[in-house]
Amino acid sequence: MEFLLDTIHIPDIERFAGFLPLAGVTSNPTIVKKEGHVDFFSHMKQIRSILPKNASLHVQVVGHSVEEMLADAHTILEKIDPETYIKVPTSEDGLKVIKLLKAENINVTATAIYTKFQGYLAIAAGADYIAPYYNRMQNMNIDAADAIANFANLIAENNSHTKILAASFHNVNQVTEAFENGAQAATMGVDIVEAALEMPAIHQAVNDFTNDWEDIFGAGSTVAKI
Numbered sequence: 001m002e003f004l005l006d007t008i009h010i011p012d013i014e015r016f017a018g019f020l021p022l023a024g025v026t027s028n029p030t031i032v033k034k035e036g037h038v039d040f041f042s043h044m045k046q047i048r049s050i051l052p053k054n055a056s057l058h059v060q061v062v063g064h065s066v067e068e069m070l071a072d073a074h075t076i077l078e079k080i081d082p083e084t085y086i087k088v089p090t091s092e093d094g095l096k097v098i099k100l101l102k103a104e105n106i107n108v109t110a111t112a113i114y115t116k117f118q119g120y121l122a123i124a125a126g127a128d129y130i131a132p133y134y135n136r137m138q139n140m141n142i143d144a145a146d147a148i149a150n151f152a153n154l155i156a157e158n159n160s161h162t163k164i165l166a167a168s169f170h171n172v173n174q175v176t177e178a179f180e181n182g183a184q185a186a187t188m189g190v191d192i193v194e195a196a197l198e199m200p201a202i203h204q205a206v207n208d209f210t211n212d213w214e215d216i217f218g219a220g221s222t223v224a225k226i
């Protein structure tokens with residue numbers, strides 16, 4: 001089970017890397033825009049340096065043609081890290097790019113997946129990860145959980161190496177559903193993790209335990225202090 005962060009905000013990555021079993025960071029041009037006009041490659045290299053060694057970094061191409069996307073991919077690999085996962089939209093041109101990058105043995109994440117058909121094509125093209133857009137699929141009345149379950153079955157039946165990196169989450173229930181239906185990985189905004197861990201019930205339980213302990217051993221006492 002891989003937990004990734006869908007952000008390039010370095011203070012958040014540093015903070016969440018401290019307590020998450022962080023398996024990587026994903027980005028797209030919209031996420032980059034949120035950060036403002038950063039020095040893109042040095043920013044991404046800095047993220048790479050914060051991440052654990054075996055964690056993955058996923059960076060999206062923006063070219064409009066096969067040639068431009070390939071050039072983007074090679075620039076990303078050269079200027080960030082040759083192990084970077086190149087995110088490629090699962091479109092007609094994108095599928096061409098995926099095939100060509102895989103022929104060069106480059107790590108690829110097929111993104112912008114809304115349908116089973118796109119997912120099946122990306123798996124067949126040899127993508128290392130496929131990124132179904134959970135919340136956006138649900139907004140279009142597409143059953144995201146069912147699509148992920150089908151991707152997982154197809155991957156197992158074909159002994160494919162592709163992993164499902166579910167994305168586009170707007171609540172924690174969507175994340176757990178994605179894992180339960182066979183996603184090996186999920187990328188989420190820090191707001192999702194925060195909301196999940198800031199449940200009032202968790203704080204209430206901890207406060208109750210503290211109060212009961214302090215009733216016996218006194219205010220401010222801990223196990224180490226008694």
Ligand SMILES: O=C[C@H](O)COP(=O)(O)O
Pocket residue numbers: 006027028030111133135136167168169187
């Ligand atoms: O790169 C994919 C993102 O996870 C999409 O998320 P979003 O639907 O919140 O824009």
